[in-house]
Amino acid sequence: xxxxxxxxxxxxxxxxxxxxxxxxxxxxRELSSLLFQYDETFDGVLLAFDVTVKSKGAxxxxxxxxxxxxxxxxxxxxxxxxxxxxxxxKIVKISPETIHVIVLGFSAAVVTDIDIREEFKYRMRNGEDxxxxxxxxxxxxxxxxxxxxxxxxxxxxxxxxxxxLLPANTGCVKWLEKQSEEALHMxxxxxxxxxxx
Amino acid sequence: MGxxxxxxxxxxxxxxxxxxxxxxxxxxxxxxxxxxxxxGESDRYEELVQSMQIIKGADHAVWADLVTILNALxxxxxxxxIIHHRKLLSSVFGMSLWDLKPHVMDALVGLxxxxxxxxxxxxxxxLNMLIGHFVPPRxxxxxxxxxxxxxxxTDVLSWVHGAILKISLLVxxxxxxxxxxxxxxxxxINKKDNLVVMYVENLFKLQSSPIGQVGGxxxxxxxxxxxxxxxxxxxxxxxxxxxxxRGMFDMELxxxxxxxxENTSGGNVVFESLDKxxxxxxxxxxxxxxxxxxxxxxxxxFGAFENFILNTYKSKVSxxxxxxxxxxxxxxxxxxxxxxxxxxxxxxxxxxPTRMSAVAYLASYLARGKFLPVSxxxxxxxxxxxxxxxxxxxxxxxxxxxxxxxxxxGCQAIMYVLCFRMRSILxxxxxxxxxxxxxxxxxxxxxxxxxxxxxxxxxxxKQAKAGGMFVVSDSFIFDDLLESELSRAxxxxxxxxxxxxxxxxLLKSSNSYISPNFIYWSMVRPTYEEDDDDEEDAEIxxxxxxxxxxxxxxxxxxxxxxxxxxxxxxxxxxxxERDRLLKMPSMIxxxxxxxxx
Numbered sequence: 001x002x003x004x005x006x007x008x009x010x011x012x013x014x015x016x017x018x019x020x021x022x023x024x025x026x027x028x029r030e031l032s033s034l035l036f037q038y039d040e041t042f043d044g045v046l047l048a049f050d051v052t053v054k055s056k057g058a059x060x061x062x063x064x065x066x067x068x069x070x071x072x073x074x075x076x077x078x079x080x081x082x083x084x085x086x087x088x089x090k091i092v093k094i095s096p097e098t099i100h101v102i103v104l105g106f107s108a109a110v111v112t113d114i115d116i117r118e119e120f121k122y123r124m125r126n127g128e129d130x131x132x133x134x135x136x137x138x139x140x141x142x143x144x145x146x147x148x149x150x151x152x153x154x155x156x157x158x159x160x161x162x163x164x165l166l167p168a169n170t171g172c173v174k175w176l177e178k179q180s181e182e183a184l185h186m187x188x189x190x191x192x193x194x195x196x197x
Numbered sequence: 198m199g200x201x202x203x204x205x206x207x208x209x210x211x212x213x214x215x216x217x218x219x220x221x222x223x224x225x226x227x228x229x230x231x232x233x234x235x236x237g238e239s240d241r242y243e244e245l246v247q248s249m250q251i252i253k254g255a256d257h258a259v260w261a262d263l264v265t266i267l268n269a270l271x272x273x274x275x276x277x278x279i280i281h282h283r284k285l286l287s288s289v290f291g292m293s294l295w296d297l298k299p300h301v302m303d304a305l306v307g308l309x310x311x312x313x314x315x316x317x318x319x320x321x322x323x324l325n326m327l328i329g330h331f332v333p334p335r336x337x338x339x340x341x342x343x344x345x346x347x348x349x350x351t352d353v354l355s356w357v358h359g360a361i362l363k364i365s366l367l368v369x370x371x372x373x374x375x376x377x378x379x380x381x382x383x384x385x386i387n388k389k390d391n392l393v394v395m396y397v398e399n400l401f402k403l404q405s406s407p408i409g410q411v412g413g414x415x416x417x418x419x420x421x422x423x424x425x426x427x428x429x430x431x432x433x434x435x436x437x438x439x440x441x442x443r444g445m446f447d448m449e450l451x452x453x454x455x456x457x458x459e460n461t462s463g464g465n466v467v468f469e470s471l472d473k474x475x476x477x478x479x480x481x482x483x484x485x486x487x488x489x490x491x492x493x494x495x496x497x498x499f500g501a502f503e504n505f506i507l508n509t510y511k512s513k514v515s516x517x518x519x520x521x522x523x524x525x526x527x528x529x530x531x532x533x534x535x536x537x538x539x540x541x542x543x544x545x546x547x548x549x550p551t552r553m554s555a556v557a558y559l560a561s562y563l564a565r566g567k568f569l570p571v572s573x574x575x576x577x578x579x580x581x582x583x584x585x586x587x588x589x590x591x592x593x594x595x596x597x598x599x600x601x602x603x604x605x606x607g608c609q610a611i612m613y614v615l616c617f618r619m620r621s622i623l624x625x626x627x628x629x630x631x632x633x634x635x636x637x638x639x640x641x642x643x644x645x646x647x648x649x650x651x652x653x654x655x656x657x658x659k660q661a662k663a664g665g666m667f668v669v670s671d672s673f674i675f676d677d678l679l680e681s682e683l684s685r686a687x688x689x690x691x692x693x694x695x696x697x698x699x700x701x702x703l704l705k706s707s708n709s710y711i712s713p714n715f716i717y718w719s720m721v722r723p724t725y726e727e728d729d730d731d732e733e734d735a736e737i738x739x740x741x742x743x744x745x746x747x748x749x750x751x752x753x754x755x756x757x758x759x760x761x762x763x764x765x766x767x768x769x770x771x772x773x774e775r776d777r778l779l780k781m782p783s784m785i786x787x788x789x790x791x792x793x794x
Contacts, residue, residue, distance in 0.1 A: 021546060093314075096310075098275075098314075105369065107369075107370075110314065110315050110316075112275035112278075155316075158320050158370060
């Protein structure tokens with residue numbers, strides 16, 4: 001899974017004087033208001049944070065309401081899937097024309113038929129919509145499957161990912177990992193055989 | 198792989214059998230038409246847009262074509278471009294489910310879900326269009342008495358709610374886009390139709406759905422805000438002008454008792470809307486209770502109450518939403534409501550009017566809630582008494598009433614609750630013993646007996662004396678009511694000293710939900726013996742009274758205001774005013790109503 005990054009940041013959080021009773025709560029409240037929103041400063045969607053107040057001093061802003069600024073050190077978990085990166089999500093709906101996926105439980109991703117590689121054929125199996133690979137019968141995409149897809153674009157406003165299944169390293173995560181494990185075993189076996197020989 | 202490649206080789210993607218061939222073919226045609234615009238050829242595209250226009254009285258074939266096109270578009274959403282296909286999109290978003298046959302609705306809803314879930318660009322437009330259906334068109338509103346139209350309304354709204362839910366399942370952040378739209382599209386207070394009522398019905402439907410888990414509190418905020426707006430829209434002066442000899446409260450109660458009469462005969466649309474809105478809110482709370490999620494909903498409801506109602510002065514009806522929720526689940530919600538109000542009252546960082554208002558709500562709630570056990574009322578009173586006693590201990594030399602408003606409001610709350618509950622509390626020695634510090638509070642040099650509302654104090658002392666709660670000095674039997682100027686001072690310009698929020702539910706239908714769990718003054722058994730013959734001794738009845746001959750006509754307006762327990766327009770100048778002050782804030786008259794004991 002790509003697109004996730006952990007960043008350390010030094011932030012100045014401005015707090016309303018009425019919230020001075022419980023500063024940590026007020027800081028968390030301020031930062032919580034940024035959650036699940038794309039922020040240009042952070043260059044990503046804030047998913048989680050952990051703050052520590054380093055100094056007891058605060059800077060009071062002059063004005064009608066004397067807000068005070070508290071310097072905090074925060075580690076931020078950000079999500080910003082760049083084009084061509086690989087992300088993973090759960091399939092929630094399949095139709096002949098689209099595969100709907102939810103990434104990290106909040107971001108909607110869609111792969112339309114234009115971006116599904118030819119290997120995958122739409123089938124109806126036991127009343128269930130699915131895409132089955134014509135070259136590997138066990139490679140099946142259905143509702144509930146964890147799907148690895150390539151990011152085509154990311155709409156920061158609504159957190160919408162346009163995805164693609166054109167590259168060969170995309171598809172069912174479980175199947176892809178099994179394949180790579182088998183490939184690794186085969187490599188080792190080859191290596192042993194060569195050694196014996 | 199581009200769209201054009203798919204178009205040239207449809208079989209590469211679909212292998213669904215011959216039966217689906219025609220659908221696949223239509224989809225290819227539609228995709229070609231969509232692609233042609235970008236190549237500068239718009240004939241087929243124009244034809245496509247044209248075929249989406251609904252003609253009134255169209256035959257089955259036209260509807261069937263429309264369904265086919267909509268289905269084909271659902272499968273071709275990826276080929277739709279927001280700039281090149283603006284015309285097509287505007288005709289899709291311009292359609293209304295109200296004009297369509299059920300099978301066409303299915304196809305249109307499918308397209309909307311597809312549009313919303315496939316590209317973030319269309320999400321807002323789709324949600325907006327769906328919300329737009331919460332308020333039916335005029336022709337539906339006019340025919341809502343017809344069975345067929347009611348069925349259609351049910352159908353359309355179930356499609357709309359189904360679509361919103363499906364979209365939010367596919368796009369988890371859809372509710373966060375939806376909620377601001379809901380607030381924006383909420384009808385304003387409409388003088389002609391009950392549009393707000395219909396809209397709120399849909400909001401509650403959403404609240405009951407999984408979307409309510411995310412946006413439930415926002416939905417309650419919206420409803421509470423509108424309730425408050427309607428509540429404040431009621432102008433006492435206008436109502437009193439309808440019939441100057443009758444208070445609105447009389448009208449409501451009498452009509453409640455005499456079914457068949459219209460309480461909104463004056464065409465008071467705001468009243469009607471508010472009443473209907475309250476009733477659907479009550480119904481919603483009841484359904485939440487039946488589903489076992491009232492406890493969870495109550496938190497959100499209280500948040501909305503705190504935001505919109507608690508600080509609204511002269512709120513007449515909206516607060517009964519809380520009362521009703523508490524009556525449905527006294528053990529959880531009922532206790533929680535009182536505790537939260539107490540916490541607000543005791544919280545030193547809240548503004549003064551909020552704290553005074555909270556204790557006024559608390560007092561009124563503890564006095565009126567039939568469902569509250571005496572033990573709970575006594576425990577809350579104990580907290581109030583202890584708080585006041587602590588305050589007395591820490592009091593400085595400044596004894597101006599303005600400087601101790603919170604203290605006086607606490608004292609008045611204790612006395613007010615005891616006016617209703619004294620007999621039952623004094624019957625239990627433990628509860629009686631818990632009230633012992635009250636005597637020292639009342640005898641303190643801050644002198645709450647002289648500052649609090651005379652009507653409350655007089656009734657309290659009368660009962661305290663009769664119940665043997667403590668020795669009542671004769672000096673407290675008021676001979677100079679001008680002292681109540683002090684009460685004015687403690688109540689502040691808002692006259693929070695005269696605010697008793699749960700005095701009575703003024704609306705006919707809403708009152709039918711409230712009255713079974715409501716303690717009317719006439720139901721209260723005071724500690725003293727009542728004497729009906731004594732004209733001078735004011736017998737205290739809160740609700741359910743009939744007209745009394747002794748009221749002078751010119752006093753009607755003020756008298757009505759008294760009954761509502763809003764700031765009385767007392768002048769404190771003549772004897773008549775003074776006499777009235779001897780009465781309870783709600784209403785003090787000879788009991789003739791069936792409710793009085």
